[in-house]
Structures are given as structure tokens and as C-alpha cells.
Amino acid sequence: VNTMHVRGKERRRGRTHGFQPNWKKAVVTLAEGQKIESMFQGV
Numbered sequence: 001v002n003t004m005h006v007r008g009k010e011r012r013r014g015r016t017h018g019f020q021p022n023w024k025k026a027v028v029t030l031a032e033g034q035k036i037e038s039m040f041q042g043v
Contacts, residue, residue, distance in 0.1 A: 002027045 004027070008020035030036065 002029070 004025050006023050006025050008022045010017055010019055028036070
């Protein structure tokens with residue numbers, strides 16, 4: 001699992017502007033033959 005910080009984008013509405021919050025993104029890399037089905041059961 002690799003994680004990265006993603007910067008929030010600027011949002012404008014007319015004259016005013018603001019930013020969406022920053023958030024963290026996770027990238028999961030699986031080896032061949034691996035599955036993560038058990039993690040998402042019942043979601």
C-alpha cells in the first residue's frame with residue numbers, strides 16, 4: 001500500500017473562492033493471484 005497527499009482544488013462561485021480540503025489517497029498493489037474480496041463483503 002502506497003499513500004500520497006492530494007491537494008484540494010480551488011473552487012469559485014461568482015466573486016468568492018475557496019478550497020476543498022486536502023485528502024489522502026491510497027494505492028493498493030496486488031500480486032498476481034491475490035484478491036481483496038473479503039474486505040468488501042457487505043459493503
